[in-house]
Amino acid sequence: MGEVRSRLLGNLLGSLAVLAVAAAVAIGLPALDRALPAARPVTHGQPYGIGAGVTVVPPAGALLDVTKTRPGPRRGTALFLLGSVRYAVVVGPFTGSLPEAAARLRHKITATRGCQVTGTERPVTTGAGVGGRAGGYAAPGRAGRYSVFLVRGLAVEVTVSGTQADLRGALGRVEASTASLAFGRRP
Amino acid sequence: MTGSPGSPPAGRVPRSTRSAPVRPTPPPGPLDGSLLLPAFWLVAALLLVGAVRVATVLHESFSRYPTATVAAVAMFAAYAVPFWAFIDGLDYLEREPPVLLATAFAWGALVATTLAITGGAALHNLIAKAASPRLASAWGSALAGPTIEELVKTLGIVAIVLVARQQVNSVLDGVVYGALVGLGFQVVEDIVYAVNAVALAGGGDRVDPVVTTFLLRGFLAGLWSHTLFGALAGAGIGYLVVRTDRSMRSRLGAAALALAGAWLCHFVWNSPLFADGLGDGGLGVAAALVAKGAPPLLVIMMLVRAARGREAEYYTAQLAALADHRVASPAELRVLASSRLRAEACRYAHGRAGGRAARAVRRLQRAQAGLAVELSRAGAGADLAATPAVRRRHGEVLAQRDRLLALGHPEALAPRERRRTIRRWAGTAGGLTVLLVVWAAIRALGPA
Numbered sequence: 001m002g003e004v005r006s007r008l009l010g011n012l013l014g015s016l017a018v019l020a021v022a023a024a025v026a027i028g029l030p031a032l033d034r035a036l037p038a039a040r041p042v043t044h045g046q047p048y049g050i051g052a053g054v055t056v057v058p059p060a061g062a063l064l065d066v067t068k069t070r071p072g073p074r075r076g077t078a079l080f081l082l083g084s085v086r087y088a089v090v091v092g093p094f095t096g097s098l099p100e101a102a103a104r105l106r107h108k109i110t111a112t113r114g115c116q117v118t119g120t121e122r123p124v125t126t127g128a129g130v131g132g133r134a135g136g137y138a139a140p141g142r143a144g145r146y147s148v149f150l151v152r153g154l155a156v157e158v159t160v161s162g163t164q165a166d167l168r169g170a171l172g173r174v175e176a177s178t179a180s181l182a183f184g185r186r187p
Numbered sequence: 188m189t190g191s192p193g194s195p196p197a198g199r200v201p202r203s204t205r206s207a208p209v210r211p212t213p214p215p216g217p218l219d220g221s222l223l224l225p226a227f228w229l230v231a232a233l234l235l236v237g238a239v240r241v242a243t244v245l246h247e248s249f250s251r252y253p254t255a256t257v258a259a260v261a262m263f264a265a266y267a268v269p270f271w272a273f274i275d276g277l278d279y280l281e282r283e284p285p286v287l288l289a290t291a292f293a294w295g296a297l298v299a300t301t302l303a304i305t306g307g308a309a310l311h312n313l314i315a316k317a318a319s320p321r322l323a324s325a326w327g328s329a330l331a332g333p334t335i336e337e338l339v340k341t342l343g344i345v346a347i348v349l350v351a352r353q354q355v356n357s358v359l360d361g362v363v364y365g366a367l368v369g370l371g372f373q374v375v376e377d378i379v380y381a382v383n384a385v386a387l388a389g390g391g392d393r394v395d396p397v398v399t400t401f402l403l404r405g406f407l408a409g410l411w412s413h414t415l416f417g418a419l420a421g422a423g424i425g426y427l428v429v430r431t432d433r434s435m436r437s438r439l440g441a442a443a444l445a446l447a448g449a450w451l452c453h454f455v456w457n458s459p460l461f462a463d464g465l466g467d468g469g470l471g472v473a474a475a476l477v478a479k480g481a482p483p484l485l486v487i488m489m490l491v492r493a494a495r496g497r498e499a500e501y502y503t504a505q506l507a508a509l510a511d512h513r514v515a516s517p518a519e520l521r522v523l524a525s526s527r528l529r530a531e532a533c534r535y536a537h538g539r540a541g542g543r544a545a546r547a548v549r550r551l552q553r554a555q556a557g558l559a560v561e562l563s564r565a566g567a568g569a570d571l572a573a574t575p576a577v578r579r580r581h582g583e584v585l586a587q588r589d590r591l592l593a594l595g596h597p598e599a600l601a602p603r604e605r606r607r608t609i610r611r612w613a614g615t616a617g618g619l620t621v622l623l624v625v626w627a628a629i630r631a632l633g634p635a
Binding site for chain 2: 008011012014015016018019021022025026029030032033036037038051064066067069070071072073076103104105107108111
């Protein structure tokens with residue numbers, strides 16, 4: 001009887017150890033992650049490397065979400081925060097045409113639950129003269145703008161979204177930032 | 188008999204006793220005993236939670252990309268079948284209970300993936316916060332992936348030990364359970380990657396990103412992936428459980444070393460080193476894949492081979508002790524210890540006496556394996572009348588022997604060493620050709 005009890009006790013302790021490790025991974029690490037702030041200031045006026053040699057000058061007063069920013073040699077992502085406004089720039093290889101790149105971005109937007117593209121698309125140009133396409137979209141309680149550029153086999157997708165009021169206030173700074181996109185030499 | 192795995196020279200202690208002992212395993216019993224164990228209920232609860240989570244992920248994918256999701260599930264489910272058969276075949280002589288094999292696979296597929304998705308993302312973020320987004324981008328997968336994934340997969344092997352400790356009676360058993368946990372993880376992870384590739388491609392509900400992911404992750408990366416890492420960690424847990432003659436400290440050290448080895452293999456594979464390949468073009472990238480993946484594959488295969496050899500030695504020694512050629516001749520003991528020779532013996536029988544003889548050889552080998560396991564359960568010095576199970580298995584062996592005698596093929600031999608070598612080289616060349624074809628297909632499809 002004593003042997004059975006000690007075996008059960010050992011099994012219980014082992015089970016608790018397994019549960020503790022699983023809880024540490026599934027609950028502890030995310031809690032620690034949430035406890036630490038993700039937003040970091042970026043140097044105003046200095047180009048920030050998104051990835052694949054593409055840079056952008058962040059909007060004045062923007063913070064960088066380091067958990068959603070992943071620069072790389074062939075692709076990259078950066079997420080800037082301006083209050084409730086989220087300004088994302090995604091760079092990656094693309095072999096199609098500019099209309100195809102725009103269609104892909106529209107599809108990504110509408111694949112998010114509740115998001116719909118609104119209005120008509122229009123041409124845009126960066127400060128360096130690179131042409132692109134831009135449009136708008138809406139999500140429950142939020143409005144958004146998108147633009148896409150294509151240069152040397154690289155697609156640059158820009159999305160910015162926030163509440164109507166915040167987006168209106170930040171749009172000028174974001175558009176100035178998007179115009180600063182520069183396409184350096186790919187490594 | 189000299190050199191046969193079942194019969195070490197007189198006076199010499201068998202390798203299985205010296206380096207990796209095998210303990211007799213009890214017959215799989217009813218579930219009732221396990222119902223009393225806290226570990227049983229913990230595993231059941233975690234499997235349930237994991238199943239709900241994975242089902243939710245798949246349901247979301249299905250609602251957006253139904254064709255691609257079904258294709259991904261079907262492809263990777265089919266992909267798992269030969270891997271499962273191979274892993275199960277490693278432990279030919281003393282097969283593990285199917286319910287435990289399924290539990291190991293389910294842990295990897297449902298629990299480990301669920302834990303890894305949450306924990307891995309959090310650790311990735313913490314690396315970005317503590318260091319920089321650049322470091323997280325370059326090395327995040329190499330650091331967070333192995334750290335979380337190897338840990339949660341190893342938990343599954345520990346859980347199997349807690350639920351059915353007596354079924355883990357050799358290092359090889361740890362390898363089998365670890366590999367199946369890894370296989371389950373690999374299959375679900377690949378399905379998620381395939382559906383993500385569809386979303387990333389932005390072309391709607393298309394199957395081509397799924398096919399590319401299947402070729403890339405299934406073939407080029409599949410040989411040296413989670414199944415392999417899980418097998419290594421499993422070997423360590425097997426050692427921890429079986430080597431009760433060693434101090435707990437050294438057993439824990441060995442288990443930690445195996446886990447660290449799995450972590451290192453995974454780290455090297457995920458690391459950005461040689462990301463641009465060794466040399467120009469596709470072949471350079473393929474060479475880099477082989478350079479990063481092949482060394483762990485070879486090391487772990489050698490470990491598995493040694494563990495399998497120890498187990499084969501233990502079980503064939505049970506038959507060798509009978510010294511009864513009608514049960515198993517010395518040549519048959521040698522054949523029984525090797526999967527290649529067992530298959531070769533069936534082919535040889537087919538060539539000499541037809542398909543019925545090949546089937547009889549296969550059944551004889553199964554009956555011999557079953558008898559060896561029952562003899563080990565009966566205890567040292569057991570004879571052929573020791574227990575009802577031994578007598579039943581002995582009867583099965585004799586029935587197949589009589590069948591072979593009637594077919595004019597009395598002994599299950601595998602004498603064609605040279606043809607086997609040629610077949611092995613042909614198999615290697617064929618495998619390399621398949622990899623090159625897969626590589627060309629991936630290049631043609633052009634992954635995003």
